[in-house]
Amino acid sequence: MRGPTPGCVMNESRRKGLALGFIALWAAAALLAPLLAPYPYAATDLSSRLQGPSARHLLGTDDLGRDVLSRALVGGRVSLAVTGMSLVLALVLGTLLGLLSGYVGGILDMAASRLVDVLLALPGLLVAIALVAYVGRGFAPLVLALSCTAWVGYARMARSLALSLRERDFVLASRAAGAGPAHILIRHLLPQAAPVLAVQAAAGGAGVLLSEAGLSFLGLGVQPPHPSWGEMLASGCDVLLEAPHLALVPGLLIFGAVWALNVLGESIPQDLAPERSARVVAL
Amino acid sequence: MRRYAARRLLLFIPTMLGLLTVVFFLGRALPGDPAELMLGDNAAPEARAALRRELRLDEPLGSQYVGFLHDLFRGDLGTSMRTRRPVAEELARAFPMTAELGGAAFLLACAAAFPLGLISARRPGSAPDRLVGTFTTVGLSLPSFFIGPLLLLAFAVLWPVLPVSGSDEPGSLILPAVTLSLPLAAVLTRVIRASLVMESGRDYLQCARMKGLSEGRVYRVHALRNALLPPITVLGLQAGAVLTGAILAERIFRWPGMGSLVITAIKSRDYPVVQGAVIVFALAALLSSLAADLVYAWADPRVRYE
Numbered sequence: 001m002r003g004p005t006p007g008c009v010m011n012e013s014r015r016k017g018l019a020l021g022f023i024a025l026w027a028a029a030a031l032l033a034p035l036l037a038p039y040p041y042a043a044t045d046l047s048s049r050l051q052g053p054s055a056r057h058l059l060g061t062d063d064l065g066r067d068v069l070s071r072a073l074v075g076g077r078v079s080l081a082v083t084g085m086s087l088v089l090a091l092v093l094g095t096l097l098g099l100l101s102g103y104v105g106g107i108l109d110m111a112a113s114r115l116v117d118v119l120l121a122l123p124g125l126l127v128a129i130a131l132v133a134y135v136g137r138g139f140a141p142l143v144l145a146l147s148c149t150a151w152v153g154y155a156r157m158a159r160s161l162a163l164s165l166r167e168r169d170f171v172l173a174s175r176a177a178g179a180g181p182a183h184i185l186i187r188h189l190l191p192q193a194a195p196v197l198a199v200q201a202a203a204g205g206a207g208v209l210l211s212e213a214g215l216s217f218l219g220l221g222v223q224p225p226h227p228s229w230g231e232m233l234a235s236g237c238d239v240l241l242e243a244p245h246l247a248l249v250p251g252l253l254i255f256g257a258v259w260a261l262n263v264l265g266e267s268i269p270q271d272l273a274p275e276r277s278a279r280v281v282a283l
Numbered sequence: 284m285r286r287y288a289a290r291r292l293l294l295f296i297p298t299m300l301g302l303l304t305v306v307f308f309l310g311r312a313l314p315g316d317p318a319e320l321m322l323g324d325n326a327a328p329e330a331r332a333a334l335r336r337e338l339r340l341d342e343p344l345g346s347q348y349v350g351f352l353h354d355l356f357r358g359d360l361g362t363s364m365r366t367r368r369p370v371a372e373e374l375a376r377a378f379p380m381t382a383e384l385g386g387a388a389f390l391l392a393c394a395a396a397f398p399l400g401l402i403s404a405r406r407p408g409s410a411p412d413r414l415v416g417t418f419t420t421v422g423l424s425l426p427s428f429f430i431g432p433l434l435l436l437a438f439a440v441l442w443p444v445l446p447v448s449g450s451d452e453p454g455s456l457i458l459p460a461v462t463l464s465l466p467l468a469a470v471l472t473r474v475i476r477a478s479l480v481m482e483s484g485r486d487y488l489q490c491a492r493m494k495g496l497s498e499g500r501v502y503r504v505h506a507l508r509n510a511l512l513p514p515i516t517v518l519g520l521q522a523g524a525v526l527t528g529a530i531l532a533e534r535i536f537r538w539p540g541m542g543s544l545v546i547t548a549i550k551s552r553d554y555p556v557v558q559g560a561v562i563v564f565a566l567a568a569l570l571s572s573l574a575a576d577l578v579y580a581w582a583d584p585r586v587r588y589e
Contacts, residue, residue: 121523244436
């Protein structure tokens with residue numbers, strides 16, 4: 001999506017500040033979750049099920065009597081870790097494959113481009129669900145599935161960067177001096193491509209978090225008793241009428257985090273790089 | 284146009300074949316013996332051998348692959364491990380429900396996005412534009428699996444006029460369809476606005492204005508056709524995403540479609556059903572992006588001669 005960003009009720013810099021604040025708070029809470037959480041996240045107490053907010057349980061308790069605040073803190077840690085690790089893995093994978101296929105060309109480029117085309121035509125959530133279905137459920141499969149859907153965008157970008165960079169004088173000079181492809185890739189192409197790709201990675205954060213929450217919501221993410229916001233929201237939906245706060249707390253957290261990542265993802269490219277291509281993920 | 288369409292249709296074949304190949308190898312790359320995974324540890328060796336034969340696991344990989352494609356083209360997607368019914372039958376029962384939900388959401392999103400995008404692009408920065416901008420920002424950040432519970436709460440507690448679960452009562456389509464349509468409506472509104480705003484600075488519109496046309500006519504007659512191109516692409520790409528997103532909406536409103544089918548199948552390791560559902564979803568996504576490309580070429584003559 002190119003072109004001017006639409007206006008909003010809030011002005012731009014206040015919006016950015018709020019988004020940054022939310023993410024800082026989220027990161028701090030994730031780091032300190034074991035210290036901050038008033039109860040162990042898996043401690044059940046069947047005598048106090050489905051309670052509303054109170055002094056003992058600031059955000060109430062869930063259907064097994066577990067403290068919602070503690071679970072939300074630890075769940076935020078899980079969501080942040082999964083999102084961050086998936087993004088980094090996707091970025092590394094996409095960059096390497098994209099640069100390689102753009103620079104080397106030939107049959108490797110053809111095979112990689114077809115794979116990227118097919119994956120780009122498929123909804124990210126579908127690819128992630130299919131991977132989880134076959135690989136299994138848990139932390140590592142989740143990161144794998146999410147990075148396997150996110151890397152295509154970076155690969156495509158890296159490939160087009162490599163195509164334009166390979167003809168530049170400094171690359172030709174290096175090749176004339178006898179440098180091999182590995183040297184050129186790592187010493188010349190990577191430093192040029194890295195900033196552009198990092199900016200694109202920032203724009204992809206919201207999509208990855210949405211997919212993470214969606215998979216967890218479907219019960220395909222991190223497995224119980226480990227909490228995640230998506231899983232909390234799903235179990236909150238089952239007791240929505242008796243205890244609406246069980247769905248509202250994780251729902252608002254996901255909303256806030258996705259919103260903050262969206263705002264930053266939009267403003268960072270505008271601040272730093274004129275050229276960008278955003279892949280919109282709608283759930 | 285005909286040559287472009289023919290080329291694009293021919294390109295669909297290798298893409299689909301590539302997809303089926305990926306799905307095939309994904310199924311064969313399972314850690315361990317699929318027959319054992321499906322039947323559990325304490326199954327009789329005979330049962331395991333029978334299942335291995337049924338899934339062609341004792342044949343060489345090449346002939347497994349050919350057999351897989353052969354069965355597929357005859358419409359044979361295997362047998363569900365859980366219900367022992369043909370997968371094709373299970374899919375044929377569930378898909379119309381999901382298509383109904385997805386189609387309704389798609390139409391709703393278009394019905395909302397086009398007027399909102401037009402209003403918003405008419406005067407960028409005005410109060411209506413900022414209001415629409417807020418709607419799209421919120422719509423992009425509110426996942427459908429949070430919109431759903433919010434709507435459920437509102438309609439179950441505050442204003443109980445609509446059925447909130449299942450698919451039997453009249454009107455039970457409304458809440459899941461609205462839930463599913465909001466994110467798409469937000470994306471689409473944004474694209475329409477951005478594309479209209481970009482278009483409005485062009486020379487041919489200045490010319491139309493100088494002729495003395497009213498602003499409404501300038502937009503409807505001149506800008507809209509050119510500005511329609513990006514939304515068409517987005518609609519094509521998002522159609523598949525809407526169908527997949529239905530998996531989430533179905534979970535919230537207990538809508539008996541592909542979502543319930545595929546999630547149950549994943550949890551009970553019913554791989555033939557998972558594979559069939561993945562193929563159906565992927566086929567729908569590829570077909571809708573094909574349709575978008577053809578409509579694009581029809582709307583923009585420049586594409587045909589590239």
